[in-house]
Amino acid sequence: MKIVVAVKQVPDTATQVKISGSDPKAIDTAGITWIVSPYDEFAVEEALRIKEKRGQGEVVAVSLGPDRVKEALRSALAMGCDRAIHVNDPALANADTLLTAQALAAVIKQEQPALVICGRQAIDDDMGAVAAQVAEILGWPAASWIMEEAVDAEAKTIRIGRQVEGGLEVFDLPLPAVVSAQKGLNEPRYPTLKGIMGAKKKEIKDVKAAELGVTGTPQLAVKNLEALPPRPPGRVIPGEVKDAVKELVRALREEAKAI
């Protein structure tokens, strides 16, 4: 069974993100540590587990982005993916989720996997859209925010549990299908030293938009980025707990009108 995992490279969660001094649409990338988006690690892990459980198969990692993205693909290869595809084209530098999905869908059409696993959302743009959009473009069923999955013996269907408000919905989807990984699906492995060494020898293939037949333009654009409006300064309520608590409740009712 062949599985494609979509991996996005994003700034580390602990990084201070600042607006670029020269371009109000972009962030200042100097000094940023780049990581694989955390949800995409769950996606990679799940793909590897499916392959290991079946004792055969292939896991292909795909990423769209500039040269630095190779590092994210190396991490995916070090975890155990078999090979990688890098959609590396300046023409896609300002891709929105739809253009990204079009490029990924084109790769997936060439690869013809039985399953595509994405992350729930990329933690830079926080859109949570690409998985569903890839499915729509391919005309495949999709399930977002999955917490569990099982592929049947013949690799014809996948049973997933997707998180919804107030519960979990369990569905059977015929393959091929697209799913997106929610936290709680698994605990991603750390690459072993052997994995890291082995990753250096694995293939990362570069592809361009034209080779994929992707000619679209972004439908959503950043007009500009802004810093958060500062929160009004807060105050620590001093005194004995019993007095502090009384004052807090008074303030919440009378000042903040929050209760």
Add this chain to the structure above:
Amino acid sequence: MANAFWCLVEDDRKGSPKKVMAEVLGEAARLSGGNVEAVWLTDKVSDDGIKQLGGWGASKVWVLENAAFSPYRGEVWAPVLAELATQQSPKAIVAPVTSKMRELAARLAARLGVGLAADCVGMAMDGDQLVATRPVYAGKLLAKMTWAKTPWIATLRPNVFKPADAQAGKSAAVEKPTVTIPPATMKLVERREETSTGLPELTEAEIVISGGRGMKGPENYVILEDMGKVIGAAVGASRAAVDAGWRPHRFQIGQTGRTISPKLYLGFGVSGAIQHLAGMRTSKVIVAVNKDPDAPIFKIADYGIVADLFEVVPALTDEFKKLLEK
């Protein structure tokens, strides 16, 4: 009407639109000067539900009632909505952020070949262009977004936009269009309901109480739930508490958990790591209780108490009780 703002209806699966629809309809009315229509796909409409949508400002409700719409499946809903949108040419299609609507809006945007701005916290017209404001980089920055063409598709974060005032007696026209319903390939096996705590859902709650590693163990969350019952709050947790196995994943607040935007957030024994703040920093009022005066959460808190939470929580619950019994 062409150029209307469409609001996709999230309901309780029993025939009533959710309260968050007042926010979506209210914002759509403000942006469009009142040219607002609701679009309701369901297996069960109710007259009261339609009245409710009218009262919140919908001039028309497109009712698509069919057993095929339950359970929600994107592969069925998106083509139906796309067909209707292509016939009717709405200017915008907006929906509240819920697990279903986030996926549906994405599929619909792909099918129509237009842009999607998810999880918006601000909307404004700039001339005849819609500009959306949305948090990016886990809420560390805000991005202003614009679309290349209509319909503008967006999902709106709950508890951020001003709800429409319900106007009794104002009613909506009902239209039941015929649409092609594609066959579903996904089959529902079961729905596992969460054991109800009797408290509101985390992402919908107006008040959220959050317990971190300072709670010391799963057995202690009962004191937060007791407070929750008194003030009608949901109880969430930090990742440290979730990863320790004290609370299920669905209760995690933060970058790799739920994003919440309640009117009041009360954090107990939460240090305020940047990834936790990512999920709650748009809360209107933030209260922090922590025994460490240097805990980063105090930097964004409106009110703080530096003390042992195990002393504060029962005392605070009592004070809330006194206040609300009056």
